[in-house]
Amino acid sequence: MELNKSLENSASSGGRYFNTGNGPTIQLIDIGHPVYVAIVDPDTAFWSLLKKEKISEALDNSSSLMHEFHKKRDSFAQEMEILRFGLKPSAVYFNPTERCNLNCSYCYIPEDMRRNGGQMSPHELIQALGILKEYFRGVVPEGRLPQVVFHGSEPMLARDAVFAGIEEYKDDFIFGIQTNGTLLDDESISFLTTHGTGIGLSLDGHEKSVADLTRKNWAGEGFFRKNITILEKLNGYPNYNVICTVTTQNMGFLSEIVGFLHKLEVPVGMLNPVRCTRQGARDIKPMDSDLSVHYLNALDRTFELYQETGRRLVIANFANVLVSIVAPLARRLMCDISPCGGGRCFFAVGARGDLFPCSEFVGVREFNGGNLFRDDISNILETEAFRSVTGRQVEDIMPCSACAVRHFCGSPCPAEAYEMNGGMNRTGAFCELYEEQVRYAMRLIADGKENAFLWDGWDSGTSTTLEVFSL
Numbered sequence: 001m002e003l004n005k006s007l008e009n010s011a012s013s014g015g016r017y018f019n020t021g022n023g024p025t026i027q028l029i030d031i032g033h034p035v036y037v038a039i040v041d042p043d044t045a046f047w048s049l050l051k052k053e054k055i056s057e058a059l060d061n062s063s064s065l066m067h068e069f070h071k072k073r074d075s076f077a078q079e080m081e082i083l084r085f086g087l088k089p090s091a092v093y094f095n096p097t098e099r100c101n102l103n104c105s106y107c108y109i110p111e112d113m114r115r116n117g118g119q120m121s122p123h124e125l126i127q128a129l130g131i132l133k134e135y136f137r138g139v140v141p142e143g144r145l146p147q148v149v150f151h152g153s154e155p156m157l158a159r160d161a162v163f164a165g166i167e168e169y170k171d172d173f174i175f176g177i178q179t180n181g182t183l184l185d186d187e188s189i190s191f192l193t194t195h196g197t198g199i200g201l202s203l204d205g206h207e208k209s210v211a212d213l214t215r216k217n218w219a220g221e222g223f224f225r226k227n228i229t230i231l232e233k234l235n236g237y238p239n240y241n242v243i244c245t246v247t248t249q250n251m252g253f254l255s256e257i258v259g260f261l262h263k264l265e266v267p268v269g270m271l272n273p274v275r276c277t278r279q280g281a282r283d284i285k286p287m288d289s290d291l292s293v294h295y296l297n298a299l300d301r302t303f304e305l306y307q308e309t310g311r312r313l314v315i316a317n318f319a320n321v322l323v324s325i326v327a328p329l330a331r332r333l334m335c336d337i338s339p340c341g342g343g344r345c346f347f348a349v350g351a352r353g354d355l356f357p358c359s360e361f362v363g364v365r366e367f368n369g370g371n372l373f374r375d376d377i378s379n380i381l382e383t384e385a386f387r388s389v390t391g392r393q394v395e396d397i398m399p400c401s402a403c404a405v406r407h408f409c410g411s412p413c414p415a416e417a418y419e420m421n422g423g424m425n426r427t428g429a430f431c432e433l434y435e436e437q438v439r440y441a442m443r444l445i446a447d448g449k450e451n452a453f454l455w456d457g458w459d460s461g462t463s464t465t466l467e468v469f470s471l
């Protein structure tokens with residue numbers, strides 16, 4: 001594999017010294033720890049924690065750290081290159097319907113689509129999954145199954161089609177469903193759990209007065225109590241999670257929300273900052289600086305709860321930032337790398353068979369790459385609609401191009417950059433939140449606490465490529 005062109009040039013420098021000539025750029029980061037600081041080579045995402053009094057010794061070009069780093073830098077760069085530019089899609093966000101029975105404040109799907117949109121029949125959905133199966137046969141390594149996540153609008157409105165698809169292709173895909181929960185009854189919970197389907201439930205609060213502020217139907221009614229009943233029924237099922245969208249409405253309650261989910265024995269939660277692609281979301285967008293404080297307090301709370309009970313509540317979106325540092329190649333979600341996972345690790349299918357790089361772009365005509373009933377999927381992935389997302393690199397964005405944590409953050413999200421900030425090569429809605437998460441993650445590592453924040457088996461299949469203990 002050829003290295004990214006930005007890593008090649010014609011200067012005669014042998015690259016022996018960091019920060020000059022062809023040498024690596026090593027940036028120092030204050031992580032807010034009493035004993036340690038971090039150094040990072042942003043191009044390769046190599047990093048190390050250093051005791052403050054050992055900085056100059058460690059950065060001496062003849063130190064064991066520098067010696068090992070110089071030896072391994074090319075392989076680090078190559079791994080980063082493969083992760084960023086060498087992956088093929090292995091998952092699909094499948095929107096079987098454009099309609100939704102809710103009208104949440106921050107929804108990114110246009111209102112007209114949610115009220116009057118199209119919906120796939122069971123026959124069409126089965127046909128679409130057959131086409132996807134054929135496509136993935138050629139790109140997913142043998143022994144691995146591609147993933148299909150039924151996604152919103154509200155996929156349970158197309159329940160018959162979704163369940164028929166899961167039944168028909170149960171041996172060909174790993175299935176998941178992201179739902180608002182309002183249409184889940186005992187029969188559907190039984191179907192989904194006996195088929196091992198991943199279930200993601202949206203819930204924005206720990207009590208009705210908070211949760212129902214943002215998530216409500218067209219008549220303004222919320223569904224907090226219904227969702228709690230579902231979570232109680234799912235208790236013990238290993239494959240479900242709760243997505244909490246964080247806005248100004250619930251930001252101040254994140255620690256309580258975390259405590260509430262932990263009490264319900266939810267294994268995995270996400271505290272996703274609201275996606276600011278539409279005005280309704282931007283109206284309740286928290287300031288980074290405020291959100292960061294509440295967010296990190298909530299992470300602290302998950303650690304306290306783990307210490308008190310021995311049971312983890314993994315906050316998956318933070319866990320992925322943490323994994324991006326401890327084992328960059330083991331990341332799962334793909335918003336925190338550039339180019340992001342949209343169109344590269346997965347793509348989205350709309351209810352009429354149209355393909356978009358990510359669900360965030362469903363309904364935006366410029367990002368419709370083609371239709372899987374008519375066009376070849378491999379060709380769709382090469383269209384300008386996809387390339388504008390898969391070609392978005394953090395190196396082309398200010399101030400990200402000079403940011404030490406750019407490969408732990410990735411400057412998400414292109415949909416926000418485009419809709420909110422006026423272009424793909426702009427930052428997304430949040431920056432300081434990522435800076436603070438990376439610092440927090442490094443403090444956890446310095447204190448040996450990182451495993452309390454990660455899912456079981458996160459490190460299976462990863463290997464340690466450089467360990468220097470003497471610093």
Ligand code: SF4
Pocket residue numbers: 394399400401403404405406407409410411412427428430431432434435
């Ligand atoms: S968004 Fe902020 S933290 Fe992320 S890469 Fe850009 S400058 Fe760095």
Ligand code: SF4
Pocket residue numbers: 334335336340341342358359360412413414415416
């Ligand atoms: S950064 Fe945005 S477009 Fe990319 S995968 Fe995440 S949500 Fe989708």
